[in-house]
Every structure is written in C-alpha cells, then in structure tokens.
Amino acid sequence: xxxxxxxxxxxxxxxxxxxxxxxxxxxxxxxxxxxxxxxxxxxxxxxxxxxxxxxxxxxxxxxxxxxxxxxxxxxxxxxxxxxxxxxxxxxxxxxxxxxxxxxxxxxxxxxxxxxxxxxxxxxxxxxxxxxxxxxxxxxxxxxxxxxxxxxxxxxxxxxxxxxxxxxxxxxxxxxxxxxxxxxxxxxxxxxxxxxxxxxxxxxxxxxxxxxxxxxxxxxxxxxxxxxxxxxxxxxxxxxxxxxxxxxxxxxxxx
Numbered sequence: 001x002x003x004x005x006x007x008x009x010x011x012x013x014x015x016x017x018x019x020x021x022x023x024x025x026x027x028x029x030x031x032x033x034x035x036x037x038x039x040x041x042x043x044x045x046x047x048x049x050x051x052x053x054x055x056x057x058x059x060x061x062x063x064x065x066x067x068x069x070x071x072x073x074x075x076x077x078x079x080x081x082x083x084x085x086x087x088x089x090x091x092x093x094x095x096x097x098x099x100x101x102x103x104x105x106x107x108x109x110x111x112x113x114x115x116x117x118x119x120x121x122x123x124x125x126x127x128x129x130x131x132x133x134x135x136x137x138x139x140x141x142x143x144x145x146x147x148x149x150x151x152x153x154x155x156x157x158x159x160x161x162x163x164x165x166x167x168x169x170x171x172x173x174x175x176x177x178x179x180x181x182x183x184x185x186x187x188x189x190x191x192x193x194x195x196x197x198x199x200x201x202x203x204x205x206x207x208x209x210x211x212x213x214x215x216x217x218x219x220x221x222x223x224x225x226x227x228x229x230x231x232x233x234x235x236x237x238x239x240x241x242x243x244x245x246x247x248x249x250x251x252x253x254x
Contacts, residue, residue, distance in 0.1 A: 064100070066093060091116035095124045107135040110166040118179040122253055129253065131181060133174060136189075136246025138207065139200075143192050143241035147234040154230070159209040159223065171249040185250035195242050197235035201227055 063083040070087035088094035090105070090112045103121055105112075121131050140152040171186035195203070201224070204210070210223055 064095065066090070091120060093120045093124050097123055098126050099124045100129065101126050102130050102132065104132045104134070109133055110135070110169055111164075114167075114177065114179065118177075118181065122180050125253065127253065131251040132248065133169070133251065134246060134248045135169065136191075136244050139193065139195075139203070139242035139244045141243050143243060145240060148242070151230060151234050155204070155227070156209060158226070159213040159218070161209055162212040162215075170247055174249050174251065179251070180254055181251035182254045183249060184252050185248075187248045189246055189248065191244045191246075192241040193244065194239055196239050197231060197237060200235065200242065201231060204231075 065083055065085040066088045067085060068087070068089050086094050090108060103125060109117065125131065138152070141149050171183060171188075174181075175183035204227055205220075205224060210220070213223055214220060
C-alpha cells in the first residue's frame with residue numbers, strides 16, 4: 001500500500017490497538033521486561049507511518065525506526081521527533097547485539113527474507129525480548145450495509161494488483177516456521193472506522209492497484225473518475241463504518 005494523505009488517519013486507530021495489545025502482553029505481566037523506564041524498542045517500518053513511533057514512545061524509553069529506503073528518513077522529524085531512525089534492511093538490522101527489548105514488524109515481513117531476518121531479530125533482542133508482528137487488510141466491507149465488497153471486487157478486477165513475491169503470514173504460519181521463536185500470544189482484530197465517501201475515495205487512490213495502473217499508463221484522473229462514479233450508489237452520500245481486519249502475533253525466543 002502506498003502512503004497517502006488518507007492513510008495515516010486510519011492507521012493511527014489500528015496502531016493504537018497494536019500498542020495497547022503490546023503493552024498488555026509485554027508490560028501487563030505476561031512477559032517480563034526488565035525495567036519499563038529503560039525499555040528500548042526497534043520497529044521495522046516506514047518512517048511515513050506516523051502513528052507507531054509516537055504511540056510506542058508512551059511506554060518505551062527509546063524508539064528506533066528502521067527503514068530500507070534512506071530517502072524516507074527525511075520524514076523522520078515529522079513522524080516522531082523523539083524517536084531515532086536509521087536506514088537498513090530487516091535482514092541486516094543496523095543495531096548491536098542485545099540492543100532492544102522489543103521489535104515490532106508492521107506489514108513488512110511478507111516482503112522479507114525470513115531466513116535472514118529471524119537470526120537478526122534474535123541477535124538484536126535481549127534474551128527476554130519480544131517480537132510483535134502485525135498486519136491488516138484493506139477496508140472492503142461495511143458494518144451494517146452491503147455493496148462495498150462487490151465494489152472492491154470490481155475495482156480489483158479493473159485495476160489488478162501487480163504480481164509480487166509477498167508471502168502470506170498469520171499467527172498460525174508464524175508458529176510453524178523454524179524461526180528460533182515461539183508463538184506466545186495472538187489476536188485477530190476487527191476495527192471499524194467511520195468514513196465519508198470522499199475520505200474512502202482518497203483512501204482507495206492510495207492503494208497499490210492504483211499505482212500499478214498508473215505505471216501501465218492509466219491516467220490518475222481516469223481512475224478517480226471511475227471510482228467516484230461507481231462508489232456513489234454504494235455510499236449514497238452517507239458516512240459509513242468501514243471494517244479493517246488483521247492480526248497481532250507475539251513471539252519470544254525459543
């Protein structure tokens with residue numbers, strides 16, 4: 001998914017759930033953390049995702065964001081001024097051994113060489129450390145109305161996703177991997193976000209489908225016009241609750 005003006009607003013709501021769950025799992029007594037005031041965290045995520053560092057800093061003494069694209073670091077000051085950001089890959093985390101208590105990976109491990117990532121995660125984590133993995137799918141259904149699922153199916157048929165090498169992950173798959181970690185907690189979630197038709201349109205224009213279509217030469221104005229016309233009878237000019245579904249998985253060294 002490409003980050004646009006609409007994305008951070010609903011991502012914030014999802015990541016606040018993420019942080020509450022992390023806090024409950026790691027700080028609520030289920031897993032031991034030496035000293036909350038001195039806890040250090042590394043996150044494998046894009047600096048354009050503004051919610052996570054700010055939320056984590058509520059309880060982490062230090063937060064380090066790792067982004068594979070060095071050019072993205074210019075956004076760091078607007079993401080979380082109290083956090084630190086470095087350029088680096090998940091397969092070669094630029095941190096010393098036993099540097100952090102907690103690693104979070106937000107929608108990123110699907111595109112990572114896991115055979116290289118997991119040893120790196122074990123290396124940089126403290127012995128009592130925790131790895132939290134989470135992801136969520138696009139909002140494609142209403143809480144109390146029908147029609148959006150069919151619209152999104154037509155949208156994906158008209159503007160198909162590009163082929164990629166992303167692998168499917170979920171708590172059950174993570175539990176079966178020979179990773180050096182064991183699954184200690186998991187939760188599937190469903191979060192509702194109230195959106196206006198215009199907000200949802202802006203959100204859809206950030207989808208990877210749109211970026212792929214534009215690379216094929218389709219005009220952005222053409223895509224937006226089609227979406228506007230076909231979404232109108234689905235939304236009927238009303239605010240509606242859109243559902244986002246995903247998972248959290250909490251792993252500790254085996």
